[in-house]
Amino acid sequence: MFLYQHHRLYRRKILITSFLLPVILMACYFAYRQMTPFGKSSLLTVDLGQQYVDFFSYLRNTILHHPSSFFYSFSKGLGGEMFGTNAYYLLSPLNLILLFFPAQHLATGITIVTLVRYGLAGLSFAWLMQKTELQQGWRILAFSTVYSMNGWMIANQLNMIWQDALILLPLIIWGLLKLIYQNRVGTYIAWLAVILIDNYYMGWMIAIFTFLFFLWQTPALASWRQRGVIFLRYLGSSLLAAGISAVILLPTFYALMQSKGTYTETKIHSRFEYFAPKMLGKLVPGSFNFNQMPSGQPNIYIGMLLMLGACLYFFNNRFDLRRRLIGAAISIFFIFSFCYEPLDLLWHAGQFPVWYPYRFSYLFSFWCIYLAAKVLQPDFKIKKRSALILTLLIIAIYWYVGMLNLSYINSNQRNIGLCFALIAVSCLCIPRTNSPRLYDALLVLLAVCDISMSGYTALNKISYVSQPEFGNYTIALDKSVEKLKKHDPGFYRVAKTFMRTKDDPFQADFNSGDHFGSTLEPPIPAFMGAIGQPDGDGFVTYTNGTQVSDALLGYKYTMNARNTSAGQALPLSGFRPDWYSYPLVGSTSAVNLRENPHALPIAFGANAAILHLQRTTMDPLNYQSQIFQTLAGRPTLHSLFAVQNFNSVKFNNVQSAKQITGTIFRKQNLLKPASVQLEFIPPTNDSYYLTLGPNVEDNATITMNNKKFTQYDTFRNTVVINVAHDQKGQKILVNLQLKKATLWMQNVSIYQLKQRPFMASLKTLQESPLKISSYRSNRIVGTVNLQRNQRVLMTTIPAAKGWHVKVDGKPTTPQTVLNTFMAIPMSPGKHRVEFYYRPPFLILGLIITVLSLGLTGWWVKKEHQIKTIFD
Template identity: 65%
Template structure:
């Protein structure tokens, strides 16, 4: 075959490797009527609740706010973004999303998903062709099995990890070139790309490269050659890390202040479940929703290739030493799937929150690689081997039935056994009789097998409708743009509706909501302490007060009109209740939202008393803590509270015991067969704002309603939350009803408080005396002037403290201090000052320097070697 024909054939094989997975999955998506093919979408779980909003942020970053590459005030109250982007968004394929704005972003997700399926198949086909493990169209059987392996299907929604399947075959090809030809360029380049694309998956692949080196060492001649290969591997790996240092060094630092703080320090030597349960993953379609939070590894690659993997260890043409090492590596993988210390090793010391055994895509790749080596074109299985495999398969499928796994049905096991029989029948046939027909049968078997497995698995998952995403997004974007036209300045926005906690990234505005793996722990700690729903990795500003609104600079508010309902559909899901916003002046209105101006909001920085430096840790009472912060900033005694306890006017007990004290009491049903209620009524004696505090224990054991309407309250929280009950409702009774869901309920921290409006207004007036007047603002730079009045010796900010912030006052660098464990503040003298805040990711310059040096050194070495 001449070189031109060889190139043409390879082009055809690579094109087929791309198109077959795309056509298969595209047909399935069209069948499920997913956008743009119909009213459904690919959005589900984290893709619908997190990633889709990050993609919207990515579009705005590229098109409008390049500075948000490093920092964004849409991430909670503000946070670094380089580490976040390195985990979620550095895939170059995300550039495809630039063509899909707003509600059409779901169609972009579809295109991106299909592209990744196709590129994974193409990359595997490339590796098989270059290593000559397979040739011709039969390569498509192996590339398609890889592209549609069990991990890829189960993690289709985790788009941020999928590039690893595309890059892994290219890294392995580069590693083989390095070990056998002494050519490091391909390996260095693709490993560096993987480290920049997603450091998390790169860690797993780096561990796997060690195993590949061990697998290949027996094929090298002599110990000197092996030592030389190991040295070249080590130096090349370090070179890749050096080239990627511009993102790795800042990201590693960012992780030490966020995700890295959750690393396990106590490791137990134990098995996480009965290893025999892994047999269930050898059945097509072995996945359902319950496997997402916890389950076994998804490793299915089709029956033919599973059989091929086993046959590798009996392939006499493969040196026994290499088969032995491959066997040890396979055992290592299997132990990693169930033995806790090894599981933690692959996950960089942290137990996954949902989606367990995230490294199982590597094992799927390993199985395809071994099967491709074993099932050579001339291979023909003998009858004794076929019978042994058939008996073993029957025993395995029998055992999976006895395990009673929820994601497996009898029909699935029978279909799997059918594919075993068909696969064995084909392997018993001699290929030389009809090579093209034989290869066609192999392709057909594998495509039908993995296609059936994919369709069966995905049919068990529910998805967000296009209307649910599109209508909400359209209303949110319209309201956000309307506010920007009204006020193009720098401010935060609070709202009482929510589709996801990353709405600010979707709608391109600043707020205090966020859900992401790289959220700094200080932010949820502070937000929980002031009565907001918060947890590891998320915050949601749903339970503000007039005090917290003012302190955190919520200059504008958004509420849903018509209770968020359009044509009997809940278009805008409600997440909070704020009657104290009803009297704010309206500044904008859309079909489904109303925007209002909050004149009490403080700017991002303002003059305050130095008493804030002495304020201690948070109290257990969120309203008390809010009061202490505000009074300390205003220079007033912190023991003069802004909130006072309000007694209930009357209490009614239905089917529970009576009690003189409500808060802290555990109420129990007297008749277990009848409903049980506790009704608390109070009549506001003033027009001030009234707030209810509610401990986290209540939500699980009682439903809550006010005046016969359910509370619109986001129900995931771990701290005591604050709920606005009344404002300008003097003399109008308010009734709160707790209906028991179970046999008992502990009314933890259930109290009503009144805001002392006069005291609040007095402190607010003091803090409004010295605002920072912003002259220029970007995500990484804020510049303005401030006139500090007498008695105010501190410039307080509501910018979360971080090492990357650098502050200058009148051109002189000032070292900011951290107050209340969360925000930046700095000492300042009375008078007018020019203040400038600049953010630069820590170690960015050092990382860039290492990258340049590593790149130059690598290019020089490779050219000199040539």
């Protein structure tokens, strides 16, 4: 009994150390880089700083303040479903740790959660080693630490949403081994269901890997009949795991088909994506930099010792030849997946990744480490001849990598990597019997130093957002939003002229028109681009509004950044002089808050002609006018915007032209600066707007009145910029300096908003507002009194199948207008209207989950009874 307890304590010490060792190693690096809480820097970079941190803030607000946002949120662009977003980004239980960190200190929480994930990955792999008895004692730390800090984990440290896969993968593999060799399915079903719920994207990749791993294990089974039975057990268990997660998967799958799934590749090309031998560069420690994020090779570094061990598996006669051949086939399949387009698409569920290529490469790292664990047993030792061959091969590989001139590898990295490789070969030549403890210590030290040096080198090449930069902005934004909510606790949208990220509305919990995320529904960027806003396949931002679009979309309040004695405190993203005429309702040290008296509510009475309006113009201002006039029941031919002429144009080192818009200007002297200066003097105090095509932003540096132009610089359609309001007779100079030899003046025009017609149409639309009596993120209830010429309740709620509408207690089918919004036909008069959102297929998914849980419970109980009988 004493020996048993001592053995258990010894094993637990190894598991605890397997958790603590990567935590300590990474915490030391974070302290060295002064990452919060160790200093003034942070882990925020790229998507983690521009997207995920805001989603974490949204999750915190949802759990602590308004749970209905779990299903739908008006902070997602103009409004959008959140089930698919949550399933992709936020369902990791480790995110609950972030609840203990206020918004401005989320970066500290992210550091803590990242360290915990490193530790849990090491603990999980060490646990697998103990259960399978592939490795014993302190030697396990060599494998668990390398696994937790492998090249994929380091390169994707900023992609926290995927890291749970490394923690759960060893548990799933242990469950699969129990299914194959012990006929016990419960562990496999449970952990596979957990990863599918935690992150279905990573779950898909792991499901493919379990099939490959299953094929590798089957030669050990006695007969083909037995293999068939085990395969059916594996298939049934996998389906049950998917069934248990159906309550998440079915609504998410539908949401994806409306958003991310629309970008799935329909044509697959049989081609290699790059010169395959470039992958050899990833065998060098620290082989990563920023340029590898958007496009690069797979991150597979696991240290030279374990990579050599994995390679030696295929030549080790101690293992069954059939299994070695299948293992070789799996390895080749992985390698081809890293460069051959059809296989790459298979792992990524039919979509090419936008940045972070070969996201499944962590599976190859696990595979290699697992093979190395089988090979590098205490009695393993290679012969001198094998050592010589390995040495020559390693030298040849490192020489070839040097010839490739890869930007993410320098000579120091190659030299250090070569030294680690040669030391590893020497280590494999030494018999362990002479001094087992010293040998094991050397093994662990070599593996840990190798992987740590690689991780530190790679992370040193990445820059990060400072904690004050993030925290101070978050505090300023939160203060402004809190003040606005105290002034008006109602339902409305807010526009602003500053931005840290496009998910600021998630960060500070307010409704706006900005969003950046993989699950953004395509109609939203299409509409926003059509009215002159910056947009892309995965983002929208409301930085280029007009008085018309502000009114239409219900931007009741605006936030302007204030100039301070220290200069501009908040990063600007737009310019709206037409807001300065709005009444000031509050201010903070960094922001002025104003109320837009022209804003319409989320729903209002409108003319039925809107049901049939089609977009017939590519001009964003004319399109805004068509929408507004149609809603008001006025002729669309009478545009609310009138084209204005520039008062004068100066041509510097380019040819002169009578017409500006559409002209291609060319440098006359390629060695000298060239520019086109547009002068405009407003003849009235109305609002004036400048339109610019995306080609202008790409090929010209723009200033206005000799000041830097504050405009969000990523857009693919013509944008609208407010250049003047209440500035009659004041000169406005717009200077476009050529960046290249030519400049196409794409859609460069000045428009005047005709204030009287706009106010007349607005007055008509303000006659029948939806008076909201209660609202939540997924439910709005109110009353409306439609006028005689109004037979539609127009909303600016994006149309979605999950929305249900009741008018006077009776279900009503909403229609989609402008290919974007819901509109509800109804008769004139007073009506009570209720909108509520339920994710499609949620009920069906819940039913399947309950049935799958019941069937799994029955199956596990039956297995236990059979085992009890045989025992």
